[in-house]
Amino acid sequence: MDLPEPFRSEDEMSDKTQPPIRFLRFDTPAELYGAEPYLTRMTQLRPGAEETGLNFLLRLRGSTTPEEAVIYTAFAAVPHLVVWWAYECLRRTLPEPTAPDRAILALVADWTRSSDATNRWRVMQSALFAPVRSPAVYLGLAVGWSGGAIAPNDPAPVPSHRMPQAINAAILSAVAMQDLRDRPILLAKIIDEAARLFAAH
Template identity: 30%
Template sequence: MAYGLRFKTARDLFMACPAIARDMRTPPTEQRSIEFCRDLLAGRVPEEAITFCAYLLPERAAVWWAHECLSHLTDLFDQTDHELLALVRDWVSEPDSPRHRADVSAAAATPPTTPVGWIVLAAAWRDNSSAMASTTALQPFPAAHAVNAGILAGLARVALADRFSVLSAFVEMGIQMAEIEAQHQSADAY
């Protein structure tokens, strides 16, 4: 199923999204994207596997992945973050809904100060990249950057003893989503 990924190799992703090099230091290889991601997880800076997944996934899928990751950390968030997670959930299920778009846009109007705030910002940037262009001029692929920031900020709240197992679970979830996306792309090609 990896043949259907939108970026077959790590180098393909880095070539298409040069902004990823600002968020991670490991150089790309000719490895298939999923293998590269798993090697990142097993490497010196396993957090880079989160970054790689954030850029590997299509934007809407990346926002959903981030929502799912942060939904596992809800005991670390306040009521406002719970409401924002629900907002993101609703937006992902109906991204073309004018109400959801307006709600996400309004929530994203304030700078992100929490992990969930970054995910809301990612949804807003994905949803209306032309309107957000002035705020993202220095960061190409802003939704991926915001997804990465949100998940890593959430991960930073996890107890140190549990952090690697949570990180691993998040990466595996991202890999599964990438494989599902690849299957959908392959099915659409027929």
């Protein structure tokens, strides 16, 4: 899976100059854990003071609960890239999505190419009115909670843990739909793809 072409967030699109592309929200996992107390309740392991993001990810992958590597990535990567990563994971994990899920995934793909508020609201509306909370619907909710107002007339801020939680639910619920024997291999592949985000930092 190749890293995507750079694309800009809604805030960046308002600037005339393009800032450097960031892959991770913080320089170290220790900084991330300091800023996101919710994350400390979701993982057993803790990063060392000078540990790199990639090293910590690999340590999580080798632990007795490698699923924690997914939630760590969901918190660590910038919203646009973590949505792209989750989208690619679902595209490979759900070979035959339902028609409603295909529609939501298409809207998510549109948002990764043009991450303006209109596209984000379109994804959020589709996810909110979906009859079943499928992996694709969780990913749609993640897009809606990725930053900015969740609706044109609703300026209330979204808690920072909502988007990573939805990313985590999207990926792990997709893995859980697969044959029990295939899940460890599939999870390992997903984490290997996540490692590319940290290696590029």
